[in-house]
Amino acid sequence: MPIRVLPPALINQIAAGEVIERPASVVKELLENSLDAGARRIEVHVEEGGSRLIRVRDDGLGLPQDELQLALTPHATSKITSLDDLECVASLGFRGEALASIASVSRLTLSSRQSGAEHAWELSGGDAEARPAAGGEGTTVTVRDLFYNTPARRKFLRTPRTEFNHIDEMIKRLALARPQVSLQLVHDGKTVRDLPAADNAAAMARRLALVCGGDFVEATMEVDEQNSQLHLHGWIAAPTYARGQADQQYFFVNGRLVRDRLLAQAVRQAYQDVLFHGRHPAYVLYLELDPAQVDVNVHPQKYEVRLRDSRAVFHFIKHHLQQRLATTRPGDGGIPQPARLPNTPSASGHDPTRGLPLGQPRAAEPAGAYQASGGSAAAGGAAHQLYQHWAEQIGLQQPSTPPQNAIADAAVESFDAPDSAGDNADVPPLGYALAQLHGIYILAQNRAGLVLVDMHAAHERVVYEQMKQQYSASGIASQALLVPVHVAVSEREAEAAEAHDLEPFGIVVERSAPESLRVRRMPSLLAGQDPSELVRDVVAELRRTGASATLTERIHEKLASASCHGAVRANRRLTIDEMNALLRQMEATERSNQCNHGRPTWVQLDLQALDRLFLRGQ
Numbered sequence: 001m002p003i004r005v006l007p008p009a010l011i012n013q014i015a016a017g018e019v020i021e022r023p024a025s026v027v028k029e030l031l032e033n034s035l036d037a038g039a040r041r042i043e044v045h046v047e048e049g050g051s052r053l054i055r056v057r058d059d060g061l062g063l064p065q066d067e068l069q070l071a072l073t074p075h076a077t078s079k080i081t082s083l084d085d086l087e088c089v090a091s092l093g094f095r096g097e098a099l100a101s102i103a104s105v106s107r108l109t110l111s112s113r114q115s116g117a118e119h120a121w122e123l124s125g126g127d128a129e130a131r132p133a134a135g136g137e138g139t140t141v142t143v144r145d146l147f148y149n150t151p152a153r154r155k156f157l158r159t160p161r162t163e164f165n166h167i168d169e170m171i172k173r174l175a176l177a178r179p180q181v182s183l184q185l186v187h188d189g190k191t192v193r194d195l196p197a198a199d200n201a202a203a204m205a206r207r208l209a210l211v212c213g214g215d216f217v218e219a220t221m222e223v224d225e226q227n228s229q230l231h232l233h234g235w236i237a238a239p240t241y242a243r244g245q246a247d248q249q250y251f252f253v254n255g256r257l258v259r260d261r262l263l264a265q266a267v268r269q270a271y272q273d274v275l276f277h278g279r280h281p282a283y284v285l286y287l288e289l290d291p292a293q294v295d296v297n298v299h300p301q302k303y304e305v306r307l308r309d310s311r312a313v314f315h316f317i318k319h320h321l322q323q324r325l326a327t328t329r330p331g332d333g334g335i336p337q338p339a340r341l342p343n344t345p346s347a348s349g350h351d352p353t354r355g356l357p358l359g360q361p362r363a364a365e366p367a368g369a370y371q372a373s374g375g376s377a378a379a380g381g382a383a384h385q386l387y388q389h390w391a392e393q394i395g396l397q398q399p400s401t402p403p404q405n406a407i408a409d410a411a412v413e414s415f416d417a418p419d420s421a422g423d424n425a426d427v428p429p430l431g432y433a434l435a436q437l438h439g440i441y442i443l444a445q446n447r448a449g450l451v452l453v454d455m456h457a458a459h460e461r462v463v464y465e466q467m468k469q470q471y472s473a474s475g476i477a478s479q480a481l482l483v484p485v486h487v488a489v490s491e492r493e494a495e496a497a498e499a500h501d502l503e504p505f506g507i508v509v510e511r512s513a514p515e516s517l518r519v520r521r522m523p524s525l526l527a528g529q530d531p532s533e534l535v536r537d538v539v540a541e542l543r544r545t546g547a548s549a550t551l552t553e554r555i556h557e558k559l560a561s562a563s564c565h566g567a568v569r570a571n572r573r574l575t576i577d578e579m580n581a582l583l584r585q586m587e588a589t590e591r592s593n594q595c596n597h598g599r600p601t602w603v604q605l606d607l608q609a610l611d612r613l614f615l616r617g618q
């Protein structure tokens with residue numbers, strides 16, 4: 001075949017393949033246009049999952065009659081004029097491609113009326129001229145029969161329900177991206193979402209609940225951190241709210257939802273150590289920075305961004321979220337312990353069993369951990385030895401389990417009769433211990449009602465945090481390898497290993513050949529692990545982020561398992577003093593709301609919940 005220049009219609013259809021994957025992509029592009037036009041209210045009507053009809057109506061600035069045709073022309077945009085503009089785009093669109101692409105694979109009508117115009121003007125794809133039309137101020141785009149002329153694409157459409165779910169997810173994202181804009185979604189004549197504009201905190205909480213669910217809102221902690229370059233704000237869910245899927249992770253960079261590995265990793269690393277293995281954190285986060293620092297022109301759908309100073313952003317996010325998560329301990333406020341009694345309707349009326357930690361399987365607990373004392377005492381003995389071994393290695397004093405100390409004594413002194421705690425303004429967040437239940441739980445009374453503490457899980461966290469602190473204070477101890485180990489690496493990795501000082505990580509390497517490193521020392525705690533894997537991981541991470549989380553993670557893992565063995569086992573009888581001491585330690589320990597596996601360490605049963613159990617006052 002001879003070379004030919006493709007006809008414009010075909011060029012557009014090819015381009016459409018990149019941006020318009022399915023009905024939800026049309027919704028995304030049209031909504032973004034409405035938002036760029038300053039709309040305050042947007043209505044989306046969809047029929048048959050969007051394949052039959054998608055109509056987006058906004059009250060934005062609108063278009064003049066003579067620009068309707070241009071709007072449907074490829075590479076025609078009002079949003080940038082030069083490369084300089086592209087360097088700092090503040091609008092969601094800038095490629096001037098969406099309307100032309102959509103028009104090439106559907107029957108599209110664009111109708112618009114600017115403020116002050118006598119009436120609206122309307123233009124359909126293929127029309128030579130706009131004609132007068134009815135309609136209020138703003139713009140309406142109607143897209144019918146999507147992919148009618150591209151059967152290959154049409155074949156890939158799923159059921160209307162599935163396509164609609166994708167559209168709904170898109171609406172959710174934009175609803176979070178622009179809370180001040182009121183949004184309505186109607187499917188086959190039925191209003192599915194009606195989200196009023198949220199311009200104050202209460203309205204925002206309501207929108208968040210409508211989009212992410214009431215239990216998300218109840219479990220969230222607010223974040224608001226700023227330096228001269230970066231502003232991070234939004235909500236992160238308490239670790240105990242973690243989900244089986246990564247389906248509630250919204251990260252907006254300058255108002256644009258992005259799916260960026262580095263950003264997701266920064267959040268993930270902040271949750272490291274408080275999250276149950278294999279669970280995913282939930283968050284709605286907004287990062288604001290100078291648009292010139294962000295390159296959004298990486299991906300046609302603009303889901304990826306390139307940050308000029310990605311390392312600084314990475315550390316900013318990780319650091320602040322980590323700090324925020326450190327305050328998950330009793331009395332920090334803001335995050336009520338999510339547990340409720342099954343069948344106890346919550347105040348907000350949503351299904352109280354969703355995300356209910358009480359019913360979660362204790363996957364990480366060895367089977368039979370809570371069995372008769374004979375067996376577990378034996379197991380505890382072996383575990384204890386193992387723990388002591390670790391404790392000695394890192395120079396820890398064995399935390400007596402749990403120690404009696406001055407705070408505890410004071411706590412006990414002020415504890416007269418259980419009912420005096422009810423009106424005592426100085427009751428600590430976890431209150432005072434009443435009793436031990438089946439050797440597993442501590443029952444305590446605080447101002448709100450009854451507190452139940454999983455004593456092993458709680459003590460495990462307390463010991464773990466102590467070990468981490470002592471460990472980081474004393475630095476990472478390293479130990480010489482009897483026989484240095486050679487690690488094969490790429491030349492770039494070898495260069496990176498030379499360029500970075502690994503000694504603070506307890507690792508000493510030399511370059512032994514262009515593609516080989518000789519490992520002389522390893523962190524003592526990780527002796528016995530494969531040095532080549534460790535060195536390679538650490539070097540790769542140093543290259544990417546300038547710091548190594550791998551190493552800390554692994555050391556923490558070791559400490560975590562040591563603390564698990566060191567923590568008070570089930571079936572240990574504790575005195576009231578010991579129980580109170582543990583409660584006070586929990587209050588003083590960062591992240592103590594969840595154990596090392598991310599499960600809750602305590603739950604609150606307030607008096608109302610107890611009243612409901614007994615149908616009191618109903």
Ligand code: ADP
Nearest residue numbers: 033037071077078093094095096097098099139
């Ligand atoms: P882009 O958004 O990348 O500029 P589009 O093809 O999506 O490209 O839109 C082309 C142009 O049409 C926009 O630059 C804008 O000027 C105009 N336009 C599109 N939708 C709207 C709308 N809802 N309100 C006002 N103007 C619009």
Ligand code: MG
Nearest residue numbers: 029033093098
């Ligand atoms: Mg656009």
